[in-house]
Amino acid sequence: MINRRDALTRVSLILGGTIIGAEAFLTGCKPAAPALSTIEFTDNNVSFLDEVGETILPTTASSPGAKAAEIGAFMKIMVTDCYEADDQKIFLEGIGQLNEEAKTAAGKDFMLLSAEEKKELLISLDAAAKTHEESKEEGAKSHYFTMMKQLTLWGYFSSEIGATQALRYVETPGRYDGCAPYEKGQKAWAL
Amino acid sequence: MAENEFDAIVVGSGISGGWAAKELCEKGLKVIMLERGKNVEHVKDYVNAIKGPWEFAHRGTRTQKMIEEYPVLKRDYPLNEKNLDWWASDKDCPYTEIKRFDWFRGYQVGGRSLLWGRQSYRIGDIDFEANAKEGIAVDWPIRYKDIKPWYDYVERFAGISGSKEGLPQLPDGEFLPPMELNCVEKDVAARIKKHYGGSRHLIIGRAAHVTAPIEGRGICQYRNKCWLGCPFGAYFSTQSSTLPAAVKTGNLTLRPHSIVTQVLYDKDTKKATGVEVLDAETNQTYVYKAKVIFLNASTINTTWILMNSATDIWPEGLGSSSGELGHNLMDHHLGVRASGWVEGYEDKYYFGRRANGFYIPRFRNLFGDKRNYLRGFGYQGRASRESWSREIAEYSIGAEFKEALTEPGRWTIGMGGFGEILPYHENKVTLDKTKTDKWGLNVVAIDCELKENELNMRKDMLTDGMEMLEAAGVKDVSGYDGDGTPGRGIHEMGTARMGRDPKTSVLNKWNQMWDAKNVYVTDGSFMTSAACQNPSLTYMAFTARAADHAVSELKKMNL
Numbered sequence: 001m002i003n004r005r006d007a008l009t010r011v012s013l014i015l016g017g018t019i020i021g022a023e024a025f026l027t028g029c030k031p032a033a034p035a036l037s038t039i040e041f042t043d044n045n046v047s048f049l050d051e052v053g054e055t056i057l058p059t060t061a062s063s064p065g066a067k068a069a070e071i072g073a074f075m076k077i078m079v080t081d082c083y084e085a086d087d088q089k090i091f092l093e094g095i096g097q098l099n100e101e102a103k104t105a106a107g108k109d110f111m112l113l114s115a116e117e118k119k120e121l122l123i124s125l126d127a128a129a130k131t132h133e134e135s136k137e138e139g140a141k142s143h144y145f146t147m148m149k150q151l152t153l154w155g156y157f158s159s160e161i162g163a164t165q166a167l168r169y170v171e172t173p174g175r176y177d178g179c180a181p182y183e184k185g186q187k188a189w190a191l
Numbered sequence: 192m193a194e195n196e197f198d199a200i201v202v203g204s205g206i207s208g209g210w211a212a213k214e215l216c217e218k219g220l221k222v223i224m225l226e227r228g229k230n231v232e233h234v235k236d237y238v239n240a241i242k243g244p245w246e247f248a249h250r251g252t253r254t255q256k257m258i259e260e261y262p263v264l265k266r267d268y269p270l271n272e273k274n275l276d277w278w279a280s281d282k283d284c285p286y287t288e289i290k291r292f293d294w295f296r297g298y299q300v301g302g303r304s305l306l307w308g309r310q311s312y313r314i315g316d317i318d319f320e321a322n323a324k325e326g327i328a329v330d331w332p333i334r335y336k337d338i339k340p341w342y343d344y345v346e347r348f349a350g351i352s353g354s355k356e357g358l359p360q361l362p363d364g365e366f367l368p369p370m371e372l373n374c375v376e377k378d379v380a381a382r383i384k385k386h387y388g389g390s391r392h393l394i395i396g397r398a399a400h401v402t403a404p405i406e407g408r409g410i411c412q413y414r415n416k417c418w419l420g421c422p423f424g425a426y427f428s429t430q431s432s433t434l435p436a437a438v439k440t441g442n443l444t445l446r447p448h449s450i451v452t453q454v455l456y457d458k459d460t461k462k463a464t465g466v467e468v469l470d471a472e473t474n475q476t477y478v479y480k481a482k483v484i485f486l487n488a489s490t491i492n493t494t495w496i497l498m499n500s501a502t503d504i505w506p507e508g509l510g511s512s513s514g515e516l517g518h519n520l521m522d523h524h525l526g527v528r529a530s531g532w533v534e535g536y537e538d539k540y541y542f543g544r545r546a547n548g549f550y551i552p553r554f555r556n557l558f559g560d561k562r563n564y565l566r567g568f569g570y571q572g573r574a575s576r577e578s579w580s581r582e583i584a585e586y587s588i589g590a591e592f593k594e595a596l597t598e599p600g601r602w603t604i605g606m607g608g609f610g611e612i613l614p615y616h617e618n619k620v621t622l623d624k625t626k627t628d629k630w631g632l633n634v635v636a637i638d639c640e641l642k643e644n645e646l647n648m649r650k651d652m653l654t655d656g657m658e659m660l661e662a663a664g665v666k667d668v669s670g671y672d673g674d675g676t677p678g679r680g681i682h683e684m685g686t687a688r689m690g691r692d693p694k695t696s697v698l699n700k701w702n703q704m705w706d707a708k709n710v711y712v713t714d715g716s717f718m719t720s721a722a723c724q725n726p727s728l729t730y731m732a733f734t735a736r737a738a739d740h741a742v743s744e745l746k747k748m749n750l
Contacts, residue, residue: 154580167579175543179539182537
């Protein structure tokens with residue numbers, strides 16, 4: 001059985017080799033801490049995450065960005081339903097921490113930064129997150145920005161906008177060509 | 192005929208049960224097929240088959256609630272949002288793990304035929320002779336020539352795509368046109384062939400997908416959403432293939448929600464008279480009578496039924512007179528992988544989603560090669576271009592990052608080993624009388640582990656896999672020995688093995704029980720050894736052969 005055994009690899013490749021919230025998927029038997037029952041995202045949180053997502057994957061000439069794909073709502077669902085309690089905590093606190101980073105760096109709330117300032121901030125956060133993932137001890141928790149970026153990529157490219165506009169999606173290909181010509185600039189297949 | 196009386200009872204509706212029902216019905220028997228789970232109607236019940244990935248709330252992945260509810264299924268890929276309904280409930284149907292055994296079950300009409308990987312390989316005389324030559328367990332009671340016509344027969348009906356290769360370790364079959372290797376796979380195949388002087392082969396997987404017209408079936412549309420059910424009926428399942436054939440005869444009765452709790456046995460005639468059924472919805476008990484019974488409940492569950500049967504005569508159950516019932520549990524050991532990336536081919540891509548990969552047939556301990564372990568392994572894998580789930584060196588955020596991710600990345604290639612597990616008497620299934628399931632039935636206890644032979648094999652699996660990729664020019668080859676826990680191959684086999692001697696086996700050479708000749712067992716439990724090939728095609732062939740035997744014996748009044 002081939003395809004079934006590839007399912008994990010595809011998503012786990014995103015940043016750091018782990019799907020956050022699904023460790024049990026990889027390690028087999030590790031007991032999962034129950035999800036927080038009290039976790040709550042506010043509308044403001046969702047708007048905030050929309051902006052984070054849009055900064056990571058913005059609208060470009062060729063396709064709408066992560067905000068159009070409702071990335072904030074996606075992150076809310078995934079963190080609420082799929083994350084373990086301690087990851088949920090890191091993620092939710094991360095929203096506040098990211099805003100603090102904005103204030104420290106530019107003296108303003110993240111939502112008030114210009115697109116360019118947001119990008120600059122997230123580039124530095126991305127570098128910090130990568131350092132964290134590379135240097136952390138085995139089993140230690142991921143950086144909140146790793147979570148946000150992973151969810152943004154996953155949520156966007158598997159959304160209808162991402163799959164059909166940023167990528168190419170053919171519901172029923174009808175045939176297989178294992179040696180098709182490819183020209184630089186052509187989009188990748190969504191699946 | 193009384194309402195609860197049939198000519199034949201088939202217990203289970205998966206790959207082998209579907210075949211038993213079709214063959215017996217087509218030969219004119221009135222058949223009832225009993226399935227413990229719910230009905231799944233072909234196409235109509237494939238509710239997720241045409242959804243886009245964005246139509247799943249969690250994009251297909253597992254939630255914490257699912258992880259909590261499925262303590263076994265969560266251990267590997269099967270726990271997912273898209274076809275959760277087709278995996279058995281771990282909570283309703285617990286079992287005991289004396290040693291860890293990952294048991295992934297499909298309890299519905301069609302069983303795991305809806306979910307299987309569709310890889311379809313024959314086993315040949317190298318496999319049939321191995322036990323006898325090496326003094327392992329017992330000899331298979333048949334040889335390849337006995338089963339070859341039945342492989343031919345089931346392949347023609349099931350529709351197996353593949354290429355003829357002329358390899359003694361992997362007999363060719365009656366194939367539909369093969370699927371295509373992609374250009375990187377073809378090149379890697381050529382380099383492996385050259386490097387190893389033609390002794391190792393990378394071929395397209397032989398898979399139960401229709402690639403040329405077969406009556407009643409659609410041709411594969413390269414959607415690769417098989418495990419959601421195929422609206423085209425293009426892969427072999429009970430629903431797409433054997434069930435419609437059985438229904439067409441007018442001889443089939445299908446009864447879902449029917450947990451068979453025991454085979455009823457008459458000690459005077461030394462034959463089974465029928466089965467007892469617990470209705471999974473109403474908890475009512477029913478008796479069904481028949482002249483012949485086929486057990487196809489899947490290896491461990493068939494064994495469980497037998498252990499609950501005729502206990503007044505044999506305390507360990509029907510078929511236990513040899514002392515082998517429940518023993519010799521096998522699977523294939525997985526989890527060793529090798530992968531890397533391939534330079535070049537930037538101007539090549541593929542079109543369509545091929546639900547199949549390449550196969551590297553066994554090469555160890557063959558043709559003079561001799562290792563520090565017995566038997567061997569094959570690899571399955573694929574080459575593809577990286578998707579959006581990759582790092583982009585120059586960018587981490589923003590428009591350039593996004594645009595880069597919308598294009599395919601480098602070519603990568605990866606493969607995993609499928610290794611043979613020897614039949615060990617001490618790898619076994621027993622009844623756990625201290626624990627019950629949702630219906631108050633005792634559960635099974637599984638006690639199974641890999642031993643030295645398998646662990647030594649895994650070392651070769653890892654180094655050989657990496658070496659072959661390196662020999663083929665693959666870059667940055669990495670490998671790892673991952674989780675090889677038994678059960679994860681989802682190829683349970685061997686707990687009611689065939690043999691030549693009633694003292695050391697449960698079934699004779701026709702899959703008939705030595706202890707009850709009108710009971711045939713044709714799911715994976717009959718396997719005397721596991722070989723390293725995916726086993727489902729072998730179950731199909733043995734089932735068709737056994738059904739032919741059963742009907743001929745019935746006509747001769749021998750049953």
